[in-house]
Amino acid sequence: MRLRPPLKVALAETVDALPREPGLAYEPKFDGHRMVVFREGRGDREDREGGGVVLQARSGRIVTAAFPDLAAAARELPDGTVLDGEVVVWRDGRIDFAAVQGRAFATPGRAPALARRLPASYAAFDVLAADGADLRPLRYTARRERLVELLAGLGPPIQAVPMTTDPEVAAAWYETLPAIGVEGLVVKRLDQPYKAGRRAWRKLRHTDTWDAVVVGFTGAQERPASLVLVLPDDDTPVVSSPLPAALRARAGAALRDLAPGEPGTAMAVGIGEVPYRSVPPRLMAEVETGTTRHTVTTVLRLKDTS
The missing domain is CATH 3.30.470.30 (DNA ligase/mRNA capping enzyme)
Incomplete structure (x- = not known):
């Protein structure tokens, strides 16, 4: 077969x-x-x-x-x-x-x-x-x-x-x-x-951190609540843990020049499927993944690749 x-x-x-x-x-x-x-x-x-x-x-x-x-x-x-x-x-x-x-x-x-x-x-x-x-x-x-x-x-x-x-x-x-x-x-x-x-x-x-591609965001583009990411070796978008206040401001500045695309849904730990707006894959984030009951993806910093 x-x-x-x-x-x-x-x-x-x-x-x-x-x-x-x-x-x-x-x-x-x-x-x-x-x-x-x-x-x-x-x-x-x-x-x-x-x-x-x-x-x-x-x-x-x-x-x-x-x-x-x-x-x-x-x-x-x-x-x-x-x-x-x-x-x-x-x-x-x-x-x-x-x-x-x-x-x-x-x-x-x-x-x-x-x-x-x-x-x-x-x-x-x-x-x-x-x-x-x-x-x-x-x-x-x-x-x-x-x-x-x-x-x-x-x-x-x-x-x-x-x-x-x-x-x-x-x-x-x-x-x-x-x-x-x-x-x-x-x-x-x-x-x-x-x-x-x-x-x-x-x-x-070598490290416990990963470079992930930002493919979307939740909340307002100028001050996103979370980022939607694609990790290496996978293509399923995941929602990061909530961004701290300072990182929300930096993410909003980085997303400012990216035209939002089609809406989508992605999995958020503890919540389930949540709606997000997509953006062109031009921004990268350094993230770490930890596991409690579920895998949690935390954004550490942004890496502009444009």
């Missing part, structure tokens, strides 16, 4: 030290836009926008039209292939998270121009299906071998992420890769199947 969108993706839990037990694989963690790539078989009904390719975000949202460059590259994959990975945009030798989020939320009309100005790369770290067969029950080592085989002749912009089983190499990556915007590692067991929707992997990051 062929895999179809939407698919739940495997997740990772945070650890505070590099795991070193036997039987582990280590991969750089690219903070970008999580994406599942479906290359439909020739006998399937072809997606009108992607020409046989469907691109799915972590939330299940179909983003094919936002990434015409990756859709075109994915047509070179064998029919019946499904990949899991991360979309990134490189600027001046570093990963630009705001740029990739701007692309992810682009309208179909703006997407081609953005693809030319900010070309995307796809860092594939798993293969979920090949030749139409579901590979998720296989151990990681078998899936990794098949992934490398599938992508060997393809080249950029779709490539397999680096992998090592040597913890000393992984430790060196952890110390050196932040220079290009790679802030951590993902650690996987070699004998583990792909566990969709479960936190079976582990991730190690």
